[in-house]
Amino acid sequence: MNLYLIRHTKVDINPDICYGQSDVELADSFLEEAEIIQKQLHGKQFDKVFSSPLSRCRKLSEYLFKSEIKYDNRLMELNFGDWELKKWDNLSGSQFNNWCTDFVNTSCPNGESFIDLHNRVNDLLNDLKNQSHLNVAIIAHGGVIRSLLVHIQNKELKDAFKREIKYGEILNCTL
Known part of the structure; x- marks a missing residue:
C-alpha cells in the first residue's frame, strides 16, 4: 500500500504559541500553497482519503479531493491539554521540564504524551x-x-522529531 502523507499548510498563529488540537486558522497563503500541493498530486488516483477533522486539515483535504474523505479523530495533533494556546516561553515547572526531557512518555497536564x-x-x-x-x-x-x-521506518519514538516536516510537504512511503 502506498501512503501519501500530506501535512496541512501554514497556520495563522504566532510560532511561539502551543496549539496542538486547538482549531487554528490557516494563513492567507492557503490557496497558493494548496495549488502547489494539488500540482504535485496531479495524475495520482487514491482509493481512500483520510484527514484529521481539525479545520486546518479539513480545508486542505476538501480543496484537494473531490472523493469521499474519511475524517478520523486518530489523526488529530497531540493534545497539549492545559498548554494549548499558551506561549511556549510561559510554560515551566516540573511537569514541563519532565515533558521536555521525555516527551514520549510524559503527558502534558490534561493532555497526551507522544506515546x-x-x-x-x-x-x-x-x-x-x-x-x-x-x-x-x-x-x-x-x-x-x-x-x-x-x-x-521502524525507528524509535524519541527520534521522531529529528526530521523536519514542512507545512504542505508530501511524503510517499509504503506500508
Whole structure:
C-alpha cells in the first residue's frame, strides 16, 4: 500500500504559541500553497482519503479531493491539554521540564504524551493493513506524520522529531 502523507499548510498563529488540537486558522497563503500541493498530486488516483477533522486539515483535504474523505479523530495533533494556546516561553515547572526531557512518555497536564498519540495513530495503521487499498492519502499534522514515519521506518519514538516536516510537504512511503 502506498501512503501519501500530506501535512496541512501554514497556520495563522504566532510560532511561539502551543496549539496542538486547538482549531487554528490557516494563513492567507492557503490557496497558493494548496495549488502547489494539488500540482504535485496531479495524475495520482487514491482509493481512500483520510484527514484529521481539525479545520486546518479539513480545508486542505476538501480543496484537494473531490472523493469521499474519511475524517478520523486518530489523526488529530497531540493534545497539549492545559498548554494549548499558551506561549511556549510561559510554560515551566516540573511537569514541563519532565515533558521536555521525555516527551514520549510524559503527558502534558490534561493532555497526551507522544506515546498516546502514537498508539492512536498505530490503531489507524492497523485498520489500514486489513484493507485492500493501493493508494491512500492522509492529510494530517506534523506530530502525526512523524508518528507514522517512525512506525513505517521502524525507528524509535524519541527520534521522531529529528526530521523536519514542512507545512504542505508530501511524503510517499509504503506500508
